[in-house]
Amino acid sequence: MNIISSKIMTHADMQNLQVKSKYKKVGHSFGLLKSVGKQYCHKCGLIALNNEISRWAVGKGCNYHEHTAWITTLNRLTKMRN
Ligand SMILES: [Zn+2]
Numbered sequence: 135m136n137i138i139s140s141k142i143m144t145h146a147d148m149q150n151l152q153v154k155s156k157y158k159k160v161g162h163s164f165g166l167l168k169s170v171g172k173q174y175c176h177k178c179g180l181i182a183l184n185n186e187i188s189r190w191a192v193g194k195g196c197n198y199h200e201h202t203a204w205i206t207t208l209n210r211l212t213k214m215r216n
Contacts, residue, residue, distance in 0.1 A: 157202060159195040187211045 138173060162175040165184065173182040178196040184190050190207055191198040 137185060157200040160197055161195050163193060164194075 148200070162180060163177050164173040164175055166172075167174040167181065170181070173181075175182065175196060178198075180188070180191055180196070180198075182192050187208065190211075194201050194204075
């Protein structure tokens, strides 16, 4: 029960996040991670997996986790697996 409720942010939390967030898109710098055969970013360490959350993060740049939609996107996409 607590796990589910802690995932959901209140509207106040969202506004607070937007105030704190200083998101500015910085493009990834991908290179091949030979050990797993995947593209990964030298700057932020993101590994581009073939799933929706990875594609979203790739599109948003290195500071994707500072994007105002990050938490809601994460919640939305992780909820689909439950
Ligand atoms: Zn990056």
